[in-house]
Amino acid sequence: MSTLQPTTLVLPGYLNSGAGHWQTRWEALDPGLVRVQMPDWEHPSRDAWCRALDAALAAADAPVRFAAHSLGCLTAAFWATGYASAAQLAKVAGALLVALPDPAEAHFPRAASGFAPVPLARLPFPTIVVASSDDPYGGQAFSRNCAHAWGSRWIDLGARGHINADSGLGDWEEGRSWLASLGPR
Template structure:
């Protein structure tokens, strides 16, 4: 793994203690969770500005490890909010379990995240998706990955790729994140 800090962006409601993001934070001090203004009432502007402040304040290169609504926050920030100097700091982003803002499972208290930007992201990205994620279909994730220029990993039926998915410390995803830093 690189020595870059890794900004952890959980989804709506935050990530609990058994989530792979939380496990990574406990195991490695380089993983730092970005605090959102409100985990249970998500507004795109507030979430993107929280990410922007963190990247702007970083003294050097960073990686992003995003889950669920954190993935859409990353895409919106990269395509609509970030200044070039901030974008240049991001070496890559792991984007896991993309929720579909037009889908039936999308949280009613998450506002402004759709329609999702469908343009190439300005740094390397890797999308990981499950074939039975109730928040976003595999086709939706694959379409976003294609539009964003992302590597894509279809993990089969694993749910929302959270603590309930039985991923544990999820070494495969750590490897994908590490590859983005090279």
């Protein structure tokens, strides 16, 4: 088991995470977190986003954790099941996947391409899926199904919308604790 402190790659969703979002607040608390800059926040492409994640992971020292939100969660799942090499996968200690969007939902961004169908293969690293009971972008049944298929721990956060800046989470210490539980293997 590694004793190195993991690098956390922050994977925002569609349009990036602005001020007040828990991801942005976490970066302010820990400047060591690395936000993965996607090539086009307004027109997400699965292929481009997965390649950006792969490049960020290649530049990071192991171990690495993902703190993903919304479309960032799907990016992590697609990357792990179709883009990653064995060496890249070995670097990943775990992923916190928050507010999975369902490409079949009416609110899913139509500007996003290639994010359906969602891969339902077991992910090769520990994961925690966090869902809200009133998320307009993805229902609990969808997130629970993904969590089951991926081998993830599933957490119901209650009525918190899309678990973003509008959810009133502040620095979201509980989420930081879940992320920390995904330490090096």
